[in-house]
Amino acid sequence: MSSNPFPLSRDELLRAYRTMRTIRDFEERLHFEFAKGDIPGFVHLYAGEEACATGIMMHLTDIDRIASTHRGHGHCIAKGVDVHEMMAEIYGKATGSCRGKGGSMHIADLSKGMMGANGILGAGAPLICGAALASKFRGDHGVGVTFFGDGAANQGTVLESMNLAAVWNLPVLFVVENNGYAEATSVEYATAVDSYVDRASGFGMPGVTVDGTDFFAVYEAAGEIINRAREGGGPALLECSVTRFYGHFEGDAQTYKAKGENEFNRANRDCLKIFRARVCDAGLASERDFALIDVEVAALIDAAVSSAKDAPLPHARELLTDVYVSY
C-alpha cells in the first residue's frame, strides 16, 4: 500500500464515501418512489452535490450547528440525522424525525446540531448567526454553518447576515452551493457578480471558491475556514460549484437545461466517481471496499423505505399538539 496523499485516514475516507453514497442512494430511491406517487409534497433532491455537504460536515461535531435549505437531505445525512427517521418523515409517518409534521422541507434534529431544512430561502442565515452567538456566549468553540443556493444568495436575509456575522465576529461559515440554477433560472442571469467571493469582500470577510464535486477541495477549504472561525477568526464564505443531477424538484421536466447536460455531468462531474477513482488510484481502498459499502448502504436505504412504508401515520390528536410548550 502506498503512502497516504490525503489529509484523512483510510477509515475517514471510507466514512466520507459511506456518507456520500448514503445521500446518493437516499435521493435516487426517493426519485424512484416519488415517480410511483407514494411520496407527498415537494421533494428537492441533493444528488450530485454530496461532496459539498460531506466535505464540510467531516469537520463538525454535534456542538456545531448547521442551517439547511429546501434541498436538505444531504445536509441532514452528513450531519448525522438518522436515515430511518428521515425517510419516515418524508413519508409523513409518526416515526419520522419530526413525527410527520415537517416533511422533506423541515427535517431537523437539534440534538445533532441540525437546525432544520427550511422552506424559506435564506432564512437559515440569521438563525445560524444566533447559533454562533450562543456558542460565543457559552465559549464552547462551536461553529455555525449556513447553506444556501446560488439563487438564495440574493436574499436580503443572507446579505444582512453576512454583515452581522462580520460585525460581531461570529464563527459562521456561509456556504453557497452554486449548482448553476435557481429553479429554472440560471445563476448568470440572476446574480450580478461573477464570484460570490467578491460579495464576501463587500461584507469584509474572506471567501474562496472550490470545485464542489471534488470532495478533497471542499474538505481542505472548509477545514481551514472552520478552524479559523473556531479560534475566533470570524466568518468566511465558501462557494462550492456543484451540479444537480435531477430537476429542481421531483416532477421538473428540466427543459431549461442544455441537451445532454445531465448526461455530461453524470459522466464527468459525479463527485462519487471522482472520489472513488482518486482513492483507488492512491491505493488507499479497493473497488471491493467501495462495493461493500455500496451493498450496506443499499440495504440501509431499503430497510428505511420499507420501515417508512410500514410505519403508522400520525394519530389525529397530533394535529393540535406541539404548537406551544405551554399555552
Add this chain to the structure above:
Amino acid sequence: MSSNPFPLSRDELLRAYRTMRTIRDFEERLHFEFAKGDIPGFVHLYAGEEACATGIMMHLTDIDRIASTHRGHGHCIAKGVDVHEMMAEIYGKATGSCRGKGGSMHIADLSKGMMGANGILGAGAPLICGAALASKFRGDHGVGVTFFGDGAANQGTVLESMNLAAVWNLPVLFVVENNGYAEATSVEYATAVDSYVDRASGFGMPGVTVDGTDFFAVYEAAGEIINRAREGGGPALLECSVTRFYGHFEGDAQTYKAKGENEFNRANRDCLKIFRARVCDAGLASERDFALIDVEVAALIDAAVSSAKDAPLPHARELLTDVYVSY
C-alpha cells in the same frame, strides 16, 4: 473676472448655492421652532449634508425620480418641492404637501419626481428600481436615485436592490450618505467593510466615494454616473462622506459624539462655507452675491414658517379620505 474653472455657469453656481442655503435655513429654523415645542413628531435634520443632495439633484429634472429617507427635507428641497408646502406639512397643516397626513417623514411630490421621504430604512431602494424600470419601459431616459444612510446600507432591501438593478441593468444611482452615525452607533461598528464601494463591487456595479462636503466633487461624480445610467450603462453607487450638524433627531443629546466634534465640523466641514470660498476665490461671485441670496432665502423661510403657523389644520373628515382611489 477670471475664467470659470467650474463645470457650471455663474447662474448655476448661484442656483446651487441658493438650494443649499435654503436647506440649511429650513433645517436651522426647524431646530429652533422644534425647541419651542411647536412642531409635532420626529424631525431629522439634513443640515451639514446639503452639498450631497444639491450636487446630485443639479443633474436631474422632473422625469427623474428619487426615493428619500427619514432625513428627507434636503432631498425634497433640492428636487424642487415647494418650501411653503413642505413647512406646512411639517406643521401638520391642511396646506401641506401631503395635506398634513404625512408629516416630516413622508413628504412627497410625485409631480416633481420625489417619491417620498420614508420612515422605513432602506425601503426606497426597491421603489426606485421600479421607477427606473418604468422609465426603461417608457424609453424616457429618466433615471432613479435612491438615498440611504451608512446605517440603512445594511438593510437587506438595499442589498437586494443593488443586485436587482444590476441584473436588469436599471438606470439607478445608489447614494450612501455616510455621516458616520446611525442614530448613536458609529459606521465603524455597524458596517463590516471600509468602503461601500467594495460592497458595490460585490453586486457587479461600479462605485465611487467622494467628500460630500465638497459640492463640486459630488457634482462631478454624480454627473458621470447619471449620464452613464441615462445612456443605458446601468446602476452605480456613490458614497458621500458628510457630517450631520445636529442630533439624530431633534431632542438627541449627542453624547456619543466626541467633544468638540460638531464645532470642528461646523468650522472645517461646512459645505456652504467651502462652496462660497471656492466660488469667491475663483471670482465667479462675490460675498455680496451670496449675502443677497441669504437674505432672500431667510425671507422665504420666514414666510414659510409664518404661513405654516397660520394655515388651518386638516378638517376632521380628512381622517377617512385618501385611503383608496375607490372602495
Add this chain to the structure above:
Amino acid sequence: MTRKISFKTAINEALDLEMTRDPNVILLGEDIVGGSGAPGEADAWGGVLGVTKGLYAKHGGRLLDTPLSESAYVGAAIGAAACGMRPVAELMFIDFMGVCFDQIFNQAAKFRYMFGGKAKTPVVIRAMVGAGFRAAAQHSQMLTPLFTHIPGLKVVCPSNAYEAKGLLIQAIRDDDPVIFCEHKNLYGLECEVPEESYAIPFGEANIAREGKDVTIVSYGLTVNRALEAAEKLARKDRVEAEVIDLRTLSPIDWDTVLESVESTGRLVVVDEANPRCSLASDVAAYVAQHAFGALKSAPQMVTAPHTPTPFSPSLEDLYVPSADAIVAAVGKTIARAKAA
C-alpha cells in the same frame, strides 16, 4: 362563448387579455418565464406551476424573471406602479410575504394616505394560498386576514375559474394595490368560463346558492366545501343553506351578508385561515353587531385550528374545514335555535 377551462388557464387568460389591452401591464416574478439565462428553453417554466406558461411567447420582454429577492422585485413593482405602470408581481407562495411585507403594507398600502391623496399605486400581487398540497407549514398558509387587516390594500380570493378570470381582470384595472390570492388546490378545477374579457366588480359578493334557512359565508376553496355541505343539508336534513362567496375580502360586501342573515336568521362563517383575528371572526362579529336582532342562534365559525399546517396527509386532511364540519356547524345554529 363559454367553455370549460381550469382555474389555472383562467388566470393565464386574464393576464393575456390585459397585457394585450394595456401596454402598461407588465409581469414580474421568479421563473414566471423560467429558463432566463439558461442554455435550454427560454420559457421553460411559466411559473412554478405553469400558470404564466405561453405568455412570454406573446408578450416577450414585458415578462421579467427576477432574482430570488422578493423585497426588491415586489418593491420594484410597487415603485413602477406609483410611476404609472400596472405591474403584476407574482409572490409564488403567500407564505413568502414575511420577507417583503414592508413594501406591501408600509409602502404600497399607505402611499395614497401618507401623500395626501396624491399617489396611485395600481399594483397586483398574485400569490398561491391554502393547504391540501402536502406542502407543510411554510407553503400552505392562507394569511388572508393579515392583508385584510391593512387599510389601503384590497384583498381578493376567487373560488373558481369563472371568478378568477373576472376578478383578476378587475384587479389589474383597479387603481389600488390588490393582493390576489389563488388557492393552489383549485388550479386544476374546471368550470364554464366565457372566452371574452369581463370584469367582476370588487365589493360585490356572489350568492353561490340561495337558501332560506341558514347563511354560510366563505371565500376561496372553502366556498366549494360550503356548497357541498349545502347539498348534503338539503338532501339529508331538508335544510336550505344560502352560500355567499365573498369574492373580495377587502372591500367586503356587508350588505349582501346582512341581507341574507336578516332573512335566514342563522350564520356560519367558513374560513380556511387560522381562527384568531380571522375573516371568520371578522364576519361573525360584524353580523353580531349589525344584525343582532335578526340572529336566531349563535353564529358559528369553522376554521383551520390554531396550529401551523402539518405535513402528513393524515393530519393535513383534518386541517382544512371539511363539508362535514360545515354541516355540523349548521346543525348547531339550528339546534340552538330550537332549544332557545
Add this chain to the structure above:
Amino acid sequence: MTRKISFKTAINEALDLEMTRDPNVILLGEDIVGGSGAPGEADAWGGVLGVTKGLYAKHGGRLLDTPLSESAYVGAAIGAAACGMRPVAELMFIDFMGVCFDQIFNQAAKFRYMFGGKAKTPVVIRAMVGAGFRAAAQHSQMLTPLFTHIPGLKVVCPSNAYEAKGLLIQAIRDDDPVIFCEHKNLYGLECEVPEESYAIPFGEANIAREGKDVTIVSYGLTVNRALEAAEKLARKDRVEAEVIDLRTLSPIDWDTVLESVESTGRLVVVDEANPRCSLASDVAAYVAQHAFGALKSAPQMVTAPHTPTPFSPSLEDLYVPSADAIVAAVGKTIARAKAA
C-alpha cells in the same frame, strides 16, 4: 415594597432583574446600548427612548447593539433561543416587522410544530406600538392582530407599569416566542409597582374594574380609556361597567370574558388596532358564538378607523378610540337592550 415608577422604568427593571437572575438572558437591538464604536459615551442612548439605559453599565457585553438589519438580528435572537439562550430582541417600532416578519412567523412560531415538538424557542421580541406620538403612518401602528393570528406566537400588551413589569418577567421566563408590545404613549405613565420580582401568568385577564351592567374588554393603552369611560358612565349614567384588561392576546383568557358577559349581558370591545380582522372582532365573534344566549344586545366594537395613522395632531387625536367613543358604544348596548 412598592413605589411609583413609570412604565419605562418598569420595563428596565424587569430586564435588569431577569438578566441578573439568568445568565442566558441577552439583549439585542438597535442602539439598546447606543454609541457603540462612537467616540463619545459608550452607552449614550439605552434604546431610542432610553428604556434600556443603564443596563450596559451593569451587564456589559450581554447587551449587543446591532446593525440596522432587523431580519439578521431578530433571526439571530431566534436562532440563539433555539440553542438554549433567552434573548430579548428589541424591534424598536412594531411597524418595522415588515422587514423581518419571516423570521418571526415562519421560523420562531413554527419550529416547535414543524420539528414535531422537539424544539423550544424562548425568545422575546419587544416593540413599541400605538398612536398618539405624532409619528405618522409608519411609526404608530398596533399590528397586534397580525401576531395574534399566528399560531405558535404569544402576544402580550400591558396597560400600565405594574402589568408591564410582571408580564415582561413572565415573557422572558416563558419557553415560547413572545411578542411584547409596549405602548409608547404609556412610557411616561406612573403607577405603584413592587420593587421585587414578580411574574404575571399568561392567559389570565385582569378585571381592572368590576361592574354589573356591561363588559368592556380591551388591552394596552385603551384599557385606561375604558376605565375613564367607566368612571364617566358611573358618574353620569349610573351604569357600572366591568373593565377587562386582556393582558395577553395569545393566549387569551376566554373564561374571564365569557363569565363577565354571562353576568352583564352586554359587551363592548375596544381595540386601538384597525377594525378588520382585529382583536375587537375576535373577541366579539367569540362571545357571540359562545355566550349568545347571555347577550342582551348587540356587541359593540370600538377601534381605530380603516385608515393608516394620520400625522396631523388634529386628525391623530380622532384616530385612537376615546373614552367618549367607548361611552357612546356602551350607550348603544343599553339602548338596544331597552329597545329589544
